[in-house]
Structures are given as structure tokens and as C-alpha cells.
Amino acid sequence: MANKDLVDLVYDLVRKVPVGSVTTYGLIANAVGLKSSARLIGYIMNHAHDAYPSVPAHRVVNRNGLLTGKHHFKKSSMQTLLEAEGHVIVNDQIQDFKNKLWDPMSLLE
DNA sequence: CTGTTGACTGCTG
């Protein structure tokens, strides 16, 4: 098992986010060891469109549960995708966000 | 090689 690039590691982690749950940039950054570099996650997710298999970037939001990256979804709206998975979006924000939040560290443990 | 940018977060005033 060769060491993957940081980008691939983030992709793989996001793909493992369970349906009906969401995670945050900060938690992902922490899970890959970057801890304070949530911005990198955002930058990496920008490239996620070119990643294969496709990365469910719509399950990744900022720590407030706000759909900060929805503007980057060209085909389908981020909100639509989340609602299709059972999430409730109001004012670009996930309702009951804390209850739906999934910590990637729990997978690594 | 150097500087800028970015789907963020946390602290400080």
C-alpha cells in the first residue's frame, strides 16, 4: 500500500462519507493530518471535479453547515443533491447540521 | 524560484 498523495487521500475520505451524513473541511483536514489547513481542502475539492471516481463534494460543507461551495457545482445544485439524500437545506444552510455531521476520524480510529 | 490565490477556521477587538 503505497502512500497516496494528500489530494487522493482527501478524495478517498470524502467518498467514504455515508449517505445522509455530511462532514466539514476542518474535520477532513484534521483527518489527513493538516489540522489547520481547511483551505487546502477547499482547493482540493475544486479539483475534485476531475477526480475519478467522482467525489461527493456536496457532502462537504464549512463548519457552519453552510453550502459555501455550491457556486462551484455546474451541473446540479449542491442543495438539490443534499436534499436528495434526505438533508434539509434552508437559506443555504443544512438544518440539524450537528446531528448529521460525520467525523472522518471515526473511520481512521 | 517567488508571489498570489483559494469550496476555511479561530482568535481578537
Next chain:
DNA sequence: TCAGCAGCCAACA
């Protein structure tokens, strides 16, 4: 409570 600033790391010009 709200607004502003600094920090973090990688990719691109």
C-alpha cells in the same frame, strides 16, 4: 454580537 485579521498548505503563473 458582529467585523476584521492572521494562519495554514498546495497548485498555478
